[in-house]
Amino acid sequence: MASVAEGPLPYKVSGEESSSSNPVDAVIFFGISLVLGIACRHVLRGTRVPYTVALLILGIGLGSLEYGTNHQLGKIGDGIRLWANIDPNLLLAVFLPALLFESSFAMEVHQIKRCMVQMLLLAGPGVLISTFCLGFALKLTFPYDWSWKISLLLGGLLSATDPVAVVALLKELGASKKLSTIIEGESLMNDGTAIVVYQLFYQMVLGWSFNWGAVIKFLTKVSLGAVGIGLAFGLVSVLWLGFIFNDTGDRDFTYTCCELHCLLHCSRGG
Incomplete structure (x- = not known):
């Protein structure tokens, strides 16, 4: 598993390439990506093609073009390689809190209660x-002689759904609000469940011996601990935002951003 995960990537930046690349190239490619996204949205207006699926295909096409031309796209190629080799922990720390908060904040409370x-x-x-x-299908299908622990580890990793395109399409088609709420709310919750399952089997793959008591203790710790941390941060946020709600400036926005990243840091165990 470790040898596969740590193998060379198609966009691995060598020493010479990284020294010739300018960090500004990453910003340039970010701007180009925004322009392409807006153009893609404009072109697809009035069609049945999901916007997020089109963006995925566009990203795959850009990456394949950069790799297929043997890194001859100049600054655009340098920007692609810089983004492709960004530290995954940094990527999660920057974007994950905002994405989760936006999705949960946009949901209606009364719909959540009905569909809970x-x-x-x-x-x-x-x-x-x-x-x-x-896990059962992976164990029996692939000829890699994986153990049940590794098969279930990959099964837990793949079990979480991310129906961004589905939810966006349902909203555009004017589908039932209840259906959209169930799909979007389930996608938010199942990420947490999948992470817990993944962590459990990952520890088993590393060789830690688990009995049923240890498994129950682990699941209780990560499940109830996450709920407790969330409730504590939520209570503090409600009280604090109550004092600065009508204050001048963007203090409420600044506090919300700070709280999101602090919550992620505490939830991941520092």
């Missing part, structure tokens, strides 16, 4: 069933 049972069933037992089904 369905969302919990899909995000809890649904993810576990998906994990074991995928």
Whole structure:
């Protein structure tokens, strides 16, 4: 597993390439990506092609073009390689809190209350069933002689859904608000379930011996601990934002951004 994960990537920047690349190239490519995204949105207006799927295809095309031309795209290629080799922890720390907050903040509270049972069933037992089904299929399908622990580890990694394109398409088509809420809420919750399942089997793959007592203790710690941290931060935020709600400036926005990243840091154990 480690040898596969640490193997050379197609866009690995060598010493000479990294020394010739300018960090500004990453900013240039970021701006170009925004322009291409806006243009893609404009072209697809009035069509049935999902916007997020088109962006995925566009990204795959740009990456394939850079790799297929043997890194001859100049500054654009340098920007692609810089973004492709960005530290994954940095990427998660910057974008994950904002993405999760935006998705959860945009949901309507009364719809969440109506759909809570369905969302919990899909995000809890649904993810576990998906994990074991995928692990069973991987164990029997691929000729890699994986152990059950590794198969279930990959099953847990693949069990979380990310229906961004589906939710966007449902909103554009004017589908039932309840259906959109169930799908989006379940996608938020099942990420947490999948992470817990992944961590559990990852520790087992590393060779840690688990008995049922240790497994229950681990699951209780990560599940209830996450809920407790979230409630604590939420309570502090409500009280603090109540004092600065009508204050001048953007203090509420600044505080929200700071709280999101502090919450991520505390949840990941520092």
